[in-house]
Amino acid sequence: MAEYEPWNEARGAEIIAAHAGRDGAAIPILHALQDAFGCVPTPAIPLVADALNLTRAEVHGIVSFYHDFRSHPPGRHVLKLCRAEACQSLGADALAAHVRNRLKVDWHGTTKDGAVTLEPVFCLGLCAIGPAALMDDKPLGRLDAARVEAELEAAA
Amino acid sequence: MTRVFIPRDAAALALGADAVAAALAGHAAITRTGSRGLLWLEPMIEVETPQGRIAYGPVTARDVPELLSAGLLDGAPHRLRLGKPEDHPFLASQTRFTFARCGVIDPFSLADYQAQGGLKGLRRALALDPARIVDEVTKSGLRGRGGAGFPTGIKWKTTADAPGGKGGSQGGDQGAGQGGDQKYIVCNADEGDSGTYADRMLMEGDPFALIEGMAIAAIAVGATKGFVYTRSEYPHAIAAFNAALAIARREGVLGADVLGSGHAFDIEQRVGAGAYVCGEETSLLESLEGRRGQVRAKPPLPAHRGLFGKPTVVNNLITLASVPFVLAEGAEAYQAVGYGRSRGTMPIQLAGNVRHAGLFEAGFGLTLGEIVNDIGGGTLSGRPVRAVQVGGPLGAYFPPSLFDTPFDYEAFAAKDGLIGHGGVVVFDDTVDLAAQARFAMEFCAAESCGKCTPCRIGSVRGMEVIDRIMAGDRVDMHLELLTDLCHTLKFGSLCALGGFIPYPVMSALTHFPEDFRALQRVAAE
Numbered sequence: 001m002a003e004y005e006p007w008n009e010a011r012g013a014e015i016i017a018a019h020a021g022r023d024g025a026a027i028p029i030l031h032a033l034q035d036a037f038g039c040v041p042t043p044a045i046p047l048v049a050d051a052l053n054l055t056r057a058e059v060h061g062i063v064s065f066y067h068d069f070r071s072h073p074p075g076r077h078v079l080k081l082c083r084a085e086a087c088q089s090l091g092a093d094a095l096a097a098h099v100r101n102r103l104k105v106d107w108h109g110t111t112k113d114g115a116v117t118l119e120p121v122f123c124l125g126l127c128a129i130g131p132a133a134l135m136d137d138k139p140l141g142r143l144d145a146a147r148v149e150a151e152l153e154a155a156a
Numbered sequence: 157m158t159r160v161f162i163p164r165d166a167a168a169l170a171l172g173a174d175a176v177a178a179a180l181a182g183h184a185a186i187t188r189t190g191s192r193g194l195l196w197l198e199p200m201i202e203v204e205t206p207q208g209r210i211a212y213g214p215v216t217a218r219d220v221p222e223l224l225s226a227g228l229l230d231g232a233p234h235r236l237r238l239g240k241p242e243d244h245p246f247l248a249s250q251t252r253f254t255f256a257r258c259g260v261i262d263p264f265s266l267a268d269y270q271a272q273g274g275l276k277g278l279r280r281a282l283a284l285d286p287a288r289i290v291d292e293v294t295k296s297g298l299r300g301r302g303g304a305g306f307p308t309g310i311k312w313k314t315t316a317d318a319p320g321g322k323g324g325s326q327g328g329d330q331g332a333g334q335g336g337d338q339k340y341i342v343c344n345a346d347e348g349d350s351g352t353y354a355d356r357m358l359m360e361g362d363p364f365a366l367i368e369g370m371a372i373a374a375i376a377v378g379a380t381k382g383f384v385y386t387r388s389e390y391p392h393a394i395a396a397f398n399a400a401l402a403i404a405r406r407e408g409v410l411g412a413d414v415l416g417s418g419h420a421f422d423i424e425q426r427v428g429a430g431a432y433v434c435g436e437e438t439s440l441l442e443s444l445e446g447r448r449g450q451v452r453a454k455p456p457l458p459a460h461r462g463l464f465g466k467p468t469v470v471n472n473l474i475t476l477a478s479v480p481f482v483l484a485e486g487a488e489a490y491q492a493v494g495y496g497r498s499r500g501t502m503p504i505q506l507a508g509n510v511r512h513a514g515l516f517e518a519g520f521g522l523t524l525g526e527i528v529n530d531i532g533g534g535t536l537s538g539r540p541v542r543a544v545q546v547g548g549p550l551g552a553y554f555p556p557s558l559f560d561t562p563f564d565y566e567a568f569a570a571k572d573g574l575i576g577h578g579g580v581v582v583f584d585d586t587v588d589l590a591a592q593a594r595f596a597m598e599f600c601a602a603e604s605c606g607k608c609t610p611c612r613i614g615s616v617r618g619m620e621v622i623d624r625i626m627a628g629d630r631v632d633m634h635l636e637l638l639t640d641l642c643h644t645l646k647f648g649s650l651c652a653l654g655g656f657i658p659y660p661v662m663s664a665l666t667h668f669p670e671d672f673r674a675l676q677r678v679a680a681e
């Protein structure tokens with residue numbers, strides 16, 4: 001699990017400055033902000049716009065285009081469950097329904113206790129050992145309800 | 157201490173390879189490798205013996221004490237013993253050009269890499285005139301392994317001949333890369349197709365092969381900078397490749413003076429952000445430039461005006477990783493293998509509901525039936541195979557009646573399908589093809605970049621129409637509407653996302669029409 005810093009303008013500006021000189025800096029900057037704060041905080045957007053000589057609308061457009069970028073920090077753990085065809089062929093849809101039911105959240109939701117955020121993902125490259133998932137950065141394969149349960153309990 | 161090789165491939169990790177390594181620590185000298193690609197046997201470990209390596213798998217940490225007392229470190233018999241990996245039928249029947257070292261070597265040992273033929277291609281390229289390198293690649297018949305199948309040599313020649321630099325006003329016969337003019341090599345490692353994992357396996361198991369391939373491309377076209385655009389869903393591949401880049405720079409494979417040749421070339425890895433469409437080359441370039449990953453209209457071709465407006469080679473990772481073999485062994489050796497106009501080998505990735513799931517590199521021309529039944533061993537569930545989706549989410553669903561189709565760009569196109577990046581996803585008889593067709597539209601709606609109307613709006617309408625069909629509402633009329641909509645998407649979309657999403661939808665409808673009439677039938681009875 002990751003520990004995130006609370007938003008801090010000076011820290012945000014420092015992160016942006018560290019990458020602003022790179023060619024095509026926007027995506028690396030947004031990744032770095034999300035790594036630090038768990039999301040791309042709304043107050044960071046004008047800072048990014050300023051650093052890259054873009055409008056706020058343009059930066060918002062970039063942030064909202066990519067599925068990875070969040071506007072709020074996730075739970076203590078992020079479970080990315082694969083929804084793509086290879087995992088479907090091994091029962092991923094039923095597993096996803098079970099997990100959503102068990103966590104009482106829909107896709108992108110965070111459990112009430114803040115333990116887990118559930119994200120859909122279209123392919124993790126673990127298509128030979130589906131259904132697959134990433135719990136934070138830990139790959140999981142051949143998942144069934146019992147294995148997910150064990151991972152969720154370990155994470156709680 | 158006896159040496160034991162344990163994969164660190166993400167698929168092996170997902171099945172407990174780290175726990176196996178921990179259980180063996182202190183008993184053996186452990187080398188972490190990539191995966192051999194027999195993924196249903198992961199974690200598959202190999203013990204170094206005087207007779208060669210002996211494989212065991214699938215091994216769990218719990219098996220380790222028993223294996224040790226049975227004589228694992230001497231290669232002794234055990235129920236998990238697989239024998240010599242190279243004698244295993246799944247490996248013995250492959251032609252491993254691109255994946256020859258994957259799973260064999262320590263991916264971070266440049267010495268191992270060179271001991272197994274690594275850098276031979278780059279050294280030969282450095283001794284050749286750049287135009288000769290391009291010729292060699294052209295003669296090899298290598299085509300784009302991302303799916304489009306465009307001849308790699310022609311793409312390189314176009315970039316090599318393009319006047320470098322701003323505005324393109326400089327003379328074209330200057331010799332590429334001279335006078336500070338910038339050209340780029342961009343590697344597309346945004347492997348988003350479900351059922352594919354070859355890029356991931358190579359980055360984790362033999363990353364120097366990609367570095368070498370990109371360096372050869374750079375010297376051929378006169379580029380000094382390369383980017384690898386890797387999807388964020390691959391954290392292990394990203395880490396492995398960054399580690400390999402650092403080693404390659406330290407050892408002088410990359411940098412101001414590539415292997416002492418005077419050529420400058422460096423590579424930077426950039427990480428995507430969860431957009432499938434960024435696997436489309438112009439969308440990828442937009443993303444690298446720091447914008448929304450929206451598709452660009454072509455022309456101009458990226459070879460003329462690509463990244464930051466400069467001439468750019470955009471190649472799939474497997475294309476680039478195939479190049480070192482071509483240079484090292486010669487175009488003849490590569491093109492001698494294959495079928496029709498599809499020359500060389502393809503890493504076929506068996507995935508989904510299949511018994512022997514894994515990476516099988518072979519010359520083109522195996523039939524789909526041989527791939528699924530003989531190599532794959534049929535379904536994992538043991539039920540009959542009903543459909544096989546080849547080429548990712550934009551690929552067609554093939555019924556067993558088309559299993560005589562040879563694995564070849566043209567043969568698949570002739571059957572209204574595509575081979576894509578080589579993913580083969582097997583489904584048993586519990587699959588509902590109407591639901592799969594609906595998913596294709598849902599996926600297209602979620603991943604459309606929004607630039608062109610057929611894809612942006614058509615995918616949402618497609619989802620709605622299939623919902624009505626599945627509900628049994630005026631099925632004939634709606635099937636006609638769906639067919640018409642697919643026609644519009646196919647011919648009216650800017651890129652392959654909208655243009656190819658009709659393949660899974662129409663193949664489902666053509667080959668499995670009964671799935672679209674389930675409720676209509678109920679209503680009639």
